[in-house]
Amino acid sequence: MQFELSHDKRNISDDDLLADLQRVASEQSEQQVKQRTYKDFGKYGVTTVIRRFGSWNGAVKAAGLETPIERNIPDEQLFSTLYDLWLTLGRQPSYSEVQKPSCKFHVATYERRFGSWRQALEVFVAYANSEDMAGPEASEFSGVASRRTSRSPDLRLRFKVLQRDRFGCCACGASPSVTPGVVLEVDHIKPWSKGGETVIENLQTLCLACNQGKTNLHET
Numbered sequence: 001m002q003f004e005l006s007h008d009k010r011n012i013s014d015d016d017l018l019a020d021l022q023r024v025a026s027e028q029s030e031q032q033v034k035q036r037t038y039k040d041f042g043k044y045g046v047t048t049v050i051r052r053f054g055s056w057n058g059a060v061k062a063a064g065l066e067t068p069i070e071r072n073i074p075d076e077q078l079f080s081t082l083y084d085l086w087l088t089l090g091r092q093p094s095y096s097e098v099q100k101p102s103c104k105f106h107v108a109t110y111e112r113r114f115g116s117w118r119q120a121l122e123v124f125v126a127y128a129n130s131e132d133m134a135g136p137e138a139s140e141f142s143g144v145a146s147r148r149t150s151r152s153p154d155l156r157l158r159f160k161v162l163q164r165d166r167f168g169c170c171a172c173g174a175s176p177s178v179t180p181g182v183v184l185e186v187d188h189i190k191p192w193s194k195g196g197e198t199v200i201e202n203l204q205t206l207c208l209a210c211n212q213g214k215t216n217l218h219e220t
Contacts, residue, residue, distance in 0.1 A: 014062075017049055021063040029099040029106060032065055073105070075127075078113065081105055082124050083155055087184055090167040090177035092121065128159040149198040157200065158186045165205035171214075174207040183208040 020043045025033045028041060035046050035056055042049075046056070053059035081104045085093045088102070095117050098107035110120035153161070167184065168175035176182040187206045190196030206214065 012044060012048065012052075014052060017044060017052055017059065018063040020044060021049070021059060021065065025063070025065050032060055033063075073109070073113075075113070075123075078105060078110065078120075079124050079127055080155060082110075082120075083128070083159060086159075087162065087167070088176060090175045090182070090184070128156050130156060151192050151198060153186055153198050153203060157198070157203070160200055161186050161203045162205055164200070168205065169207035169210055170204045171206055171210040174209075185211050187211050187214070 021033055021038065024038055024041045028037055038049070039046050049059045050056050053062055082093070082098075085098065085103045089097065093103070095107055097103070098105070098110065098117070100106070107117055111117055114120040114123050162184065166175075167177060169182075169184065174182045176184065184205055184207055186203055188196045188198070189202050189204050192198070196202050
C-alpha cells in the first residue's frame with residue numbers, strides 16, 4: 001500500500017485551479033464545465049473553487065471557458081457545419097469527432113435537436129440528398145441571364161458530387177480519409193467562364209493542389 005498526502009487547499013494557487021478547470025473542459029469536451037462534471041473529474045473540490053472565485057460561474061469565466069449558449073440554431077446551420085466536418089474527414093463523422101475545434105457544435109447539440117446522433121445523421125443525409133435545390137437563379141447575376149444555373153453549387157449539390165466521387169480527388173485520388181489535411185473542392189469541368197453550367201454532370205471533386213494546377217494551366 002502506498003501512502004499519499006492530499007492536496008493542501010491553502011497552497012493551491014488560482015492558476016492551479018483555473019488550469020485544472022481548463023484540463024477538465026478539454027478532456028470532457030465541454031465549453032463550459034458544469035459542477036457535476038468537475039466533481040467527477042476535477043483534481044480539487046467544487047467548494048474550494050467557489051470559495052476562491054466567489055461563484056462557480058466566476059471561476060468558469062476566469063478560466064476563459066464561458067461561452068454564450070446558442071439557442072434556436074437553424075437546422076441549415078447545423079447541416080452546414082456537419083457538411084464541413086464530413087468534407088474535412090472525407091467520410092461520415094463519428095460520435096466522438098463532433099466537438100471543438102474540429103466542429104463548431106458539440107454532438108450534444110445534435111442529440112438535443114434530433115433525438116440522437118444517428119437520427120441527426122439520417123436527417124442530414126435526407127436533407128443533402130433532397131432534390132429540392134434552393135438557390136439564386138442565374139438571371140439574378142448580371143451578364144449571365146442566359147444561364148440556367150447560378151455559379152456556385154449549394155450544399156446539397158456539393159454533397160452529391162462529393163458522394164459520387166467517394167470524397168476523393170478525380171485527378172490524383174487524394175482523400176482526407178486517407179491523408180488528413182487534404183482539402184477537397186467542387187469544381188466545374190467546363191469552366192463557368194466558358195459557358196459551363198452548375199449541374200452535377202459538369203462538376204467534379206478536386207483536391208486544392210489539383211484545382212490550383214488546373215487554374216494555372218488555363219491561365220497560361
